[in-house]
Each structure stands twice: as C-alpha cells, then as structure tokens.
C-alpha cells in the first residue's frame with residue numbers, strides 16, 4: 001500500500017537498484033513522444049533506455065540518441081538497443097546536453113529527477129541522482145531549461161515531464177522567463193493520489 005511519502009515513491013521506482021526502472025512517468029513521456037516527437041530525438045536521462053526504445057519505434061522519429069550521466073544507466077540502455085529485434089538507438093554518457101553540438105535535435109525529451117529532497121537526507125548514490133531534484137525538486141530542471149535551446153534545431157521542441165511535486169507553475173514560470181513558449185495545456189497528464197504528472201511541450205520563443 002502506498003502512503004505517498006517520498007520514500008514510498010522512491011521504493012516503488014526501484015531505489016534498491018542502480019538504474020531507474022520504467023514507471024508511470026516513463027510511460028507518460030513515451031506517450032508524449034508518440035504524439036509530438038519528430039525527426040532526430042535526444043532523450044536526456046534515459047535510465048534503462050525503455051523510453052528511448054519506444055521513441056525509436058515511433059512514426060516520424062528518424063533517429064534516437066539516449067544519454068545519461070550514470071554509467072550504470074548507459075550500460076543498461078546499451079544492453080537494450082537493438083535487443084530481441086527491437087529498434088536501435090545511440091547511447092552517450094553526458095551531463096544534460098553538454099556533450100551535444102548546436103542545432104542537433106528536432107525533439108529533446110526529459111523525465112528529470114524531481115523528488116524534493118531535504119539536504120539532510122540526501123543519500124548520494126546513482127539512484128539518488130536519478131530521483132532527487134534537490135530541495136525545490138527543480139535543481140536539474142532549471143539548468144536543463146537554460147542549456148537545451150542550444151542543441152535544438154530552429155523548429156525544435158522540448159517534451160518535459162513535470163510533476164506537481166516539483167511545482168507545475170514554478171517550472172512553467174521558469175520556462176517562460178527563459179524565453180520558452182508553452183503549448184496550451186499538457187500533451188499528456190495523469191493524476192495519482194500523491195502527484196499529478198504532465199508532459200509539457202516547450203519551444204524557444206524565437207522559433208519560426
């Protein structure tokens with residue numbers, strides 16, 4: 001039975017392992033990619049590679065690059081690519097989008113670590129880095145929004161998973177303050193007893 005606490009959520013999302021297991025948020029991001037993903041797609045923070053694999057099988061997505069900071073995640077994603085006759089995708093170890101060149105992607109998708117975490121309770125391992133969004137829940141989301149426009153093609157789109165735990169309005173306000181336009185409403189959204197998950201579509205406002 002779930003009690004909605006952070007530890008409960010972490011346990012359900014595979015905290016006992018080194019690599020984030022696909023969960024509700026992973027499924028929502030994959031659904032948003034099926035609706036809005038196109039062209040050359042980067043999945044930041046791929047974890048197991050499950051979302052990247054679904055993206056690579058999506059009509060209109062021509063090529064997928066999956067990246068993660070964690071070597072364990074990169075290994076898991078690499079094991080998945082092309083396995084059992086499934087679609088192939090590239091795997092790159094990278095911190096957010098730092099490793100990628102300008103104007104490289106039509107779509108960038110990210111299910112970030114977003115659980116608000118008391119600094120006293122940080123546990124400092126790869127699973128913590130997969131789950132924790134720092135005190136605000138937005139400590140990875142904000143640098144991602146700062147850096148992602150550089151790697152987007154002029155008509156590119158960002159698909160960002162936003163949890164109410166990280167503050168939906170705070171994330172969208174940050175994005176608009178950094179020059180993103182936000183499509184009306186969420187591409188996909190699901191509510192659970194302890195959080196609402198949305199995927200929002202963002203475009204740099206100088207896009208054509």
Ligand SMILES: C[S@@+](CC[C@H](N)C(=O)[O-])C[C@H]1O[C@@H](n2cnc3c(N)ncnc32)[C@H](O)[C@@H]1O
Pocket residue numbers: 020021022023025026027029044045046047048049050051067068069070073094095096111112113114126129130131140
């Ligand atoms: C919530 S998990 C999402 C995993 C997968 N995309 C999914 O939806 O199932 C967040 C992922 O982001 C990765 N991550 C954390 N910090 C990162 C960073 N600075 N750069 C790239 N990936 C990072 C974590 O290792 C983890 O795999």
